[in-house]
Amino acid sequence: MALSSLNSSLETEIVKNEESEFSEIEIGKQGLTKKILKRGISWQTPFPGDEVEVHFSGHVENGASLESSHDKETPFRFKLGQCEVIKGWDEGVASMKKGETAIFKIPSELAYGEVGSPPLVPPNSNLIFEIEMLSWTAIRDLTGDGGIMKKIIKEGDGWATPREADEVLVKYEARLESGMVVSGSEEGVEFNIGDGYLCPAMSKAVKTMRKGEKAELAVKFSYGFRPEIDGCLHVDSNLTIDLELVSWKNVTDVTGDKKVLKKIKKVGEGFDRPNEGSEVKVIYLSRLEDGTIIQRKGSDEQPFEFTIQEEQVDEALERAIMTMKKGEQALVTVNGDYLCYHDNMRVNSNDKVLYHEIELVDFIKEKPFWKMDTEEKIEASERKKHDGNLLFKAGKFWRASKKYEKAAKFIEFNHSFSDEAKHQATALWLSCTLNNAACKLKLGEYAEASRLCTKVLEREPLNVKALYRRCQAYLKTSELEKAEDDIKRALTIDPNNRDMKLEYKELKVKQREYSRSQAEIFSTMLSKMG
Structure with missing residues (x-):
């Protein structure tokens, strides 16, 4: 008796779930409704720009029947979200999964509105459509301005795509709007993405492709042939490029x-x-x-x-x-x-x-610092610092930077050290970090130099050397206000510091140059306005 009651309860719950799943739902806030008749076979739905393929039949609510793709025995294709169909279709089909069949009730505002579509659709008519989603082809706007539209013909393998520095092997054929083939390679050509090949569209597209993927590119002339490559070709012509990413080598x-x-x-x-x-x-x-x-x-x-x-x-x-x-x-x-x-x-x-x-x-790898005892860490740090000093004097700044970086890492976390060892480690860390900042200045890595100096100042706010090197970095990146703050702060601590006074003179020169350039820009603006 209990088992019979349980089975009855389960059957009732299943029916409720099915009714809930296939109940009418509203899409958006303008009255568009959808009722699923048949569930789709995946979780994916198409994106705006995708080329969809559907079967459909429709009629005016309480009125005449409309066109049906079944009558022609040919699926209907259109680009989603590109105003090729009524707005209700764009919004409704965008919610569909592959294999899904649904009935859509489309209010007149999302159909033909007050005008209608004589003779079948009167003004202010709601429309009813049964639509079956057969498939869609992904089409992507790679430039955001419609300059390069990519249509995937064959999906690639895996998930990885090439990077800017990689060397790719592609097969392609490029055609003008007239259909004339102007370039191509069935055997395949290799090129570095960063260097480009044939036209900008090739490099932009290939970075979005997976191994084995085939795509069709619709390319506007502004992304087409380069003048130095195309010679007598019609550079103002749009292009169609069939492109296959065969493989690539990581660079x-x-x-x-x-x-x-x-x-x-x-x-x-x-x-x-x-x-x-x-x-x-x-x-x-x-x-x-x-x-x-x-x-x-x-x-x-x-x-x-x-x-x-x-x-x-x-x-x-x-x-x-x-x-x-x-x-x-x-x-x-x-x-x-x-x-x-x-x-x-x-x-x-x-x-x-x-x-x-x-x-x-x-x-x-050498013994990691976290396996060393305190004495080993300090000794290793001093040894690396000494090596860095020799390299710096020899003008080998990248190598020296790596030594200082490693030296600082050995003793950066000194919480378990004795007070005496902690004092020694702190002084060593400050010295190595400042020396590393000096390397970064020599290497032209000014943002990294200022970051290292800031780390020192967080531990020792009155460190004049850190202020000096950071203001040097700020001057190189034209952050003049920050440089001036560091100079004034350093001269407050050490009023007779000769190096900071020289930096102050350089700052004043840069400020005058900046003021002069701003005045010239303003003067040019006024002359154009006049």
Whole structure:
């Protein structure tokens, strides 16, 4: 008896749920209603701009029947949210899932309004449509102004997309509005996204694509061919580009200025990378652009071993290795400008590029600071600071910065230290952090220099050296008010500080230059207004 009652209760609950699910719901606030007849097969709904494909039939409420796609046995296609259909359709279809069938009651305000659509739709008529969502094709506005519209023809694999520095392999065909094919490659072409290829639309689109994806691009002439590439082509013509992303190679901008680029040839293991102090095993060769090998180290049987940040290999090579994972193989391209200032390879001024072919066989990181006792931390910090001082004097500011950074890290958290060790560690940390700020100034990393000085001032508000270096950074970034505040604060602490007085003179020069430029701008504005 109890079991029969339970079954009856469950059946009643199921019926209630089904009635609730297929009850009429309101969409928006203008009277559009929807009743689902058949549920869809996914959770996704189309976006504005997508090309949807539906079957439909409709009639005027209490009136004549309207057109039906079933009569023509051909689905109806339109772009959602582009005013190609009445507003009620745009809003209603946007709520539908693939495979869903629903009945929509569309108020006249979202249909043909006071005018109607003679002879079938009288003025102020509500419309009833049964719509089945068959499918849709994603179309995206990549520029926000309709300049590049991307239609996905075939979905790609995975979730990853290329980055700005990556090298991509694509197949494509570009056509003018007349249908004339003006460029293409069935075999595929490789190019660096940042450098671009053919036209701006290619680079913008490929960064949104997944491996194996095929897309059709509708490109306005403003995003089309570059004058230096297209020659006699009609640059004022819109384009259609069929584009396939075959694959890409990850490229890392090691130095942040495109002077040292690393292209991964074989992906490494895990997530860890060697850092300063790591013992690494590598195999590499260095060659010039003409193929001349100028250095070769290590082999499968006996890899070359060295310690990171001990100046045992050239800086560009070392910085690239610090971005690699165990087992990774990469090609590193070093720009000639970088070689002139940093590396000591046997190259001359005519060499534009140096290539390093590297395999990171293995590495072991040095003992982490959190496993050291207090004495070990202080000793390690002093040793790193000493190394940094030598590098700074030699003009090797990036290497010196890394030493100071590591030195400060050893003793930054000294809560467990004795009072005497804490006092020693604090003084050491302040010195290393300020020295690192000096490196950042030399490297032109002014925001980082000011950040480091601010950290020092948070611990020691009257530190004149920190104020001095921070005001130097502010002057370089034209933050004149902040620079003036630091100078005045420092001169209050040390009125006879010669360095701060010199900075004050420079500040006044910059302020006069700024006032003069503002006056010129104002004068130009007035002349245009006159």
